[in-house]
Amino acid sequence: MTASVHPLNPAPSLDPLVALTAPDMNAVNRVILARMQSEVPLIPELAGHLIAGGGKRMRPMLTCASAALCQYPGSRHHMLAAAVEFIHTATLLHDDVVDGSGTRRGKRTANLIWGNPASVLVGDFLFSRAFELMVEDGSLKVLKILSRASAVIAEGEVAQLTAQRQIGTSEDTYLSIIEAKTAALFAAACHIAPVVAEAGEEAEEALNAFGRNLGIAFQLVDDAIDYTSEAKTSGKDLGDDFREGKMTLPIILAYARGSADDRAFWKQAVAGERTGDDDLAHAISLFHATGAIADTLERARTYARRALDNLAPFPAGKAKAALTQAVEFAVARAY
Amino acid sequence: MTASVHPLNPAPSLDPLVALTAPDMNAVNRVILARMQSEVPLIPELAGHLIAGGGKRMRPMLTCASAALCQYPGSRHHMLAAAVEFIHTATLLHDDVVDGSGTRRGKRTANLIWGNPASVLVGDFLFSRAFELMVEDGSLKVLKILSRASAVIAEGEVAQLTAQRQIGTSEDTYLSIIEAKTAALFAAACHIAPVVAEAGEEAEEALNAFGRNLGIAFQLVDDAIDYTSEAKTSGKDLGDDFREGKMTLPIILAYARGSADDRAFWKQAVAGERTGDDDLAHAISLFHATGAIADTLERARTYARRALDNLAPFPAGKAKAALTQAVEFAVARAY
Numbered sequence: 001m002t003a004s005v006h007p008l009n010p011a012p013s014l015d016p017l018v019a020l021t022a023p024d025m026n027a028v029n030r031v032i033l034a035r036m037q038s039e040v041p042l043i044p045e046l047a048g049h050l051i052a053g054g055g056k057r058m059r060p061m062l063t064c065a066s067a068a069l070c071q072y073p074g075s076r077h078h079m080l081a082a083a084v085e086f087i088h089t090a091t092l093l094h095d096d097v098v099d100g101s102g103t104r105r106g107k108r109t110a111n112l113i114w115g116n117p118a119s120v121l122v123g124d125f126l127f128s129r130a131f132e133l134m135v136e137d138g139s140l141k142v143l144k145i146l147s148r149a150s151a152v153i154a155e156g157e158v159a160q161l162t163a164q165r166q167i168g169t170s171e172d173t174y175l176s177i178i179e180a181k182t183a184a185l186f187a188a189a190c191h192i193a194p195v196v197a198e199a200g201e202e203a204e205e206a207l208n209a210f211g212r213n214l215g216i217a218f219q220l221v222d223d224a225i226d227y228t229s230e231a232k233t234s235g236k237d238l239g240d241d242f243r244e245g246k247m248t249l250p251i252i253l254a255y256a257r258g259s260a261d262d263r264a265f266w267k268q269a270v271a272g273e274r275t276g277d278d279d280l281a282h283a284i285s286l287f288h289a290t291g292a293i294a295d296t297l298e299r300a301r302t303y304a305r306r307a308l309d310n311l312a313p314f315p316a317g318k319a320k321a322a323l324t325q326a327v328e329f330a331v332a333r334a335y
Numbered sequence: 336m337t338a339s340v341h342p343l344n345p346a347p348s349l350d351p352l353v354a355l356t357a358p359d360m361n362a363v364n365r366v367i368l369a370r371m372q373s374e375v376p377l378i379p380e381l382a383g384h385l386i387a388g389g390g391k392r393m394r395p396m397l398t399c400a401s402a403a404l405c406q407y408p409g410s411r412h413h414m415l416a417a418a419v420e421f422i423h424t425a426t427l428l429h430d431d432v433v434d435g436s437g438t439r440r441g442k443r444t445a446n447l448i449w450g451n452p453a454s455v456l457v458g459d460f461l462f463s464r465a466f467e468l469m470v471e472d473g474s475l476k477v478l479k480i481l482s483r484a485s486a487v488i489a490e491g492e493v494a495q496l497t498a499q500r501q502i503g504t505s506e507d508t509y510l511s512i513i514e515a516k517t518a519a520l521f522a523a524a525c526h527i528a529p530v531v532a533e534a535g536e537e538a539e540e541a542l543n544a545f546g547r548n549l550g551i552a553f554q555l556v557d558d559a560i561d562y563t564s565e566a567k568t569s570g571k572d573l574g575d576d577f578r579e580g581k582m583t584l585p586i587i588l589a590y591a592r593g594s595a596d597d598r599a600f601w602k603q604a605v606a607g608e609r610t611g612d613d614d615l616a617h618a619i620s621l622f623h624a625t626g627a628i629a630d631t632l633e634r635a636r637t638y639a640r641r642a643l644d645n646l647a648p649f650p651a652g653k654a655k656a657a658l659t660q661a662v663e664f665a666v667a668r669a670y
Contacts, residue, residue, distance in 0.1 A: 040494045094459060098452035117433035117496055120455055124429060125489035127459070131466055131482035140473055147466035154460035159375045161452055 008301060012328035017061055020322040024064035024078065025057065031082035035129055046110050046122045050089055054105045059189040060085045062214075065326070066193030066207050068319035069311075076196045079133050080142060084189045086130035087146065091153055091185075093123035098161065099244060103237055142192045149188035156180025165245035167270045171252050175216070178223075183215030190214075202313055210310035210323075213303045218330045220300035223248035224293050225334050227284055239280040245270045249299065253292035254283075262286055297334055304331045343636060347663035352396055355657040359399035359413060360392065366417035370464055381445050381457045385424055389440045394524040395420045397549075400661070401528030401542050403654035404646075411531045414468050415477060419524045421465035422481065426488055426520075428458035433496065434579060438572055477527045484523035491515025500580035502605045506587050510551070513558075518550030525549075537648055545645035545658075548638045553665045555635035558583035559628050560669050562619055574615040580605045584634065588627035589618075597621055632669055639666045 018025075036047045060081035067077040095101070096109040097116045103109060111119040127150070134143050159177045163169045190211030194203035226241045227250055241248050247270065255266040268274045269283060287293045307327045314320050353360075371382045395416035402412040430436070431444040432451045438444060446454040462485070469478050494512045498504045525546030529538035561576045562585055576583050582605065590601040603609045604618060622628045642662045649655050 038490055038493075040490050040497065042493050042497050043490065091459075094455050097455055116451070118493065120429050120432055121489055121492045121496060124426075124462070125486060125493065127462065128482055128485035128489055131478070132486055135475060135478045135482050138475055140470060140475070143466070143470045143478065147463055147470050150463035151460060151467055154456055154463055155373055155375050155378065157456045158373075158377050158453065158460065161456060162375065162377050 008304065008331065009325065009328040010332070012325045012332050014056065014326060014329050016318070016322035017065055017326040020068060020318055021061045021064040024067070024081070025061060027075065027078040028057075028060050028064065028081045028085070031079055031133070032085055035082060035086070035133060036126065038125065042114070042118060043122055043125055046093075046114050046118055047089065047126060049107075049110055049113065050092060050104070051085075053107050057085060058218075059088050059185060062186065062189045062211060062323075062326075063193050065319055065323050066190045066211075067197055069207070069314050069317075069323065070194050070197035070199040070203055072193065072197035072199070074196065076137055076139075077193055079137050080192050080196065081189070083130040083133040083137075083146065084185065084192075086126040086133070087150060087153075088185060090123040090127040090130070091157070093119045093126070095157070097123075098157070099240075101240070137196075139195060141195050145188050145191055145195070149184045152180045152184040156182075156184065160246070163247050165270055165272060166247060167255060167267050169247035169252060171249060174247060174249055174252055178216055178219040179212065182219040182222075183212045186215030186218065187211035206310050206313050210307050213307035213310060214327055214330060217300040217303035217307065217327070220249060220296055220303065221331055221334050224250060224296045224300070226250075227287060227293060228334055239283075242269065242280055242283055243272075243275045245272050249296045250287050250292045251283075253295055254286050254290045257290040257292065258286060262290075297331065300331045300334075304328065343639065343666065344660065344663040345667070347660045347667050349391070349661060349664050351653070351657035352400055352661040355403060355653055356396045356399040359402070359416070360396060362410065362413040363392075363395050363399065363416045363420070366414055366468070367420055370417060370421070370468060371461070373460065377449070377453060378457055378460055381428075381449050381453055382424065382461060384442075384445050384448065385427060385439075386420075388442050392420060393553075394423050394520060397521065397524045397546060397658075397661075398528050400654055400658050401525045401546075402532055404542070404649050404652075404658065405529050405532035405534040405538055407528065407532035407534070409531065411472055411474075412528055414472050415527050415531065416524070418465040418468040418472075418481065419520065419527075421461045421468070422485060422488075423520060425458040425462040425465070426492070428454045428461070430492070432458075433492070434575075436575070472531075474530060476530050480523050480526050480530070484519045487515045487519040491517075491519065495581070498582050500605055500607060501582060502590060502602050504582035504587060506584065509582060509584055509587055513554040514547065514551055517554040517557075518547045521550030521553065522546035541645050541648050545642050548642035548645060549662055549665060552635040552638035552642065552662070555584060555631055555638065556666055556669050559585060559631045559635070561585075562622060562628060563669055574618075577604065577615055577618055578607075578610045580607050584631045585622050585627045586618075588630055589621050589625045592625040592627070593621065597625075632666070635666045635669075639663070 032051060036051060037044050063077055063081040063084055093110055096104060096111050097119050101109050102112045134146060156177050160181055163173060187208050191204060191208040194207050251266060255263060258266060269279060304327050308324060311320055311323060367386060371386060372379050398412055398416040398419055428445055431439060431446050432454050436444050437447045469481060491512050495516055498508060522543050526539060526543040529542050586601060590598060593601060604614060639662050643659060646655055646658060
């Protein structure tokens with residue numbers, strides 16, 4: 001697989017994916033709104049803040065597009081796509097508690113508004129509700145895929161916590177963390193569609209791998225975006241990862257390639273001893289000097305190309321074209 | 336149903352339940368130890384602290400005793416009892432974060448040792464792992480019971496959070512909270528045994544109700560124990576609920592029955608303006624003056640008697656005798 005096989009579209013868009021899945025996503029959104037309700041008013045209030053808060057709903061869109069790719073004529077994937085989004089929302093609520101985040105998607109986080117206790121508990125509710133939706137659907141195979149993914153996500157989050165402020169974190173460790181904390185749910189979101197479509201083992205393996213590769217590419221780009229000023233519009237604060245001492249690939253590469261002085265700087269920065277704006281500016285200058293951001297994005301493009309290869313078994317058409325552009329969009333966000 | 340129908344044993348013990356379930360619980364404990372493992376070392380380290388930390392494993396024992404009551408000859412309940420304990424452990428980890436607790440079962444809490452982020456994430460892991468165990472067993476009915484119970488528990492926890500420091504909380508609201516946050520898992524733990532034993536609808540309904548009534552009695556006694564000095568040995572700090580402004584039944588009754596001065600005191604106490612040792616002593620004196628603790632325990636005995644009635648359909652024998660004493664023990668703890 002080389003770049004010439006998959007020259008990535010220079011100006012891709014999510015629009016084809018959004019258009020392809022719009023009717024399905026209307027149904028998914030109805031399930032989401034109906035099933036986040038509770039007699040305890042704080043639950044829909046807090047959950048609704050995040051769920052209505054401008055997320056792209058990438059994961060349920062992937063479930064719906066994967067179902068279209070498998071020419072699935074039914075509607076079982078609506079409830080399951082909602083379950084996927086509930087699992088994702090639960091992890092976001094808990095992530096913001098874990099990171100002490102104050103901003104997500106350009107809005108104040110739920111934990112800032114309602115406190116950590118409410119965010120932890122409403123996350124637990126959404127997680128449980130996701131399993132109720134899956135049980136209602138009744139596929140043990142889907143339940144197995146998503147319960148496994150949920151455990152892997154939690155393992156990835158704990159591994160990330162363990163690696164935090166650890167300058168010795170390797171690229172392999174980093175990749176295993178993002179494969180767990182991000183790519184596992186992308187993979188599961190895609191994988192469950194051929195299961196309900198009964199599209200066969202080859203389609204299942206292909207879409208599982210597609211989701212995983214796309215998820216890794218997506219997270220690599222996210223981790224690069226954290227250090228690129230254009231990303232201020234993405235709703236995250238510039239350099240959040242830097243101040244939290246998160247060992248993402250840009251730092252791993254810049255540290256590996258740095259001079260003795262650079263390495264001393266990185267050690268201090270990751271230890272939390274250099275968190276000023278001038279420190280962040282110096283970090284970004286080191287990323288440019290070492291090519292760390294550019295190579296993080298190049299790694300992302302490699303995974304994106306693998307994701308595109310994973311689509312090979314499927315027939316050409318609107319679904320394949322939309323998923324292809326979604327992959328290209330995922331790695332084009334940072335330019 | 337009157338006290339004369341079920342005169343409660345004055346010196347009951349958990350020993351018969353422990354003896355009855357010992358062989359099963361050895362198998363359950365092996366599942367628990369095997370399935371709390373992870374390649375991420377912090378997970379078994381943190382989970383093991385709580386799991387090995389001297390809990391009675393009441394809920395999995397109830398699953399095993401209920402299976403014995405249904406004369407179930409198989410071993411499916413071992414994995415499911417472990418799943419129940421994982422759900423319970425996950426909720427304890429999250430509860431301690433929510434309450435900011437520093438002590439549980441007489442030991443330092445996991446959040447105090449490893450921090451809130453690790454406790455939140457390891458709780459998520461155990462919760463996911465519980466669902467993996469259930470999926471492995473393969474009963475959609477069990478999955479439905481336990482996913483529903485999990486959602487209800489989270490709703491109960493959020494409702495409790497909402498009621499915190501709210502002097503106007505009614506006894507009905509309090510009962511609905513403890514039914515959700517505590518009794519739902521007791522009920523589910525008992526209910527799944529007749530499901531795997533295929534003991535029929537009547538047995539399912541009876542054990543579901545038995546678990547719910549026992550759970551309510553258990554929590555009522557726990558809430559009384561928080562204010563009785565003998566309970567210092569239980570591993571909780573005396574008056575934790577008082578300082579947290581938790582609206583449990585002793586306060587609800589004492590406030591309802593209090594003089595104008597008493598009510599002013601309770602308003603300040605629940606608002607967090609009276610948290611000293613002398614305030615706690617005054618609160619306890621008001622409990623005695625109003626009979627609030629005694630009547631909380633009388634309410635508990637009523638639910639305990641209902642639980643004993645729920646055992647009527649089952650044949651006499653070791654299992655029924657052990658469960659009967661467990662119920663009596665649950666309400667005798669406070670004397």
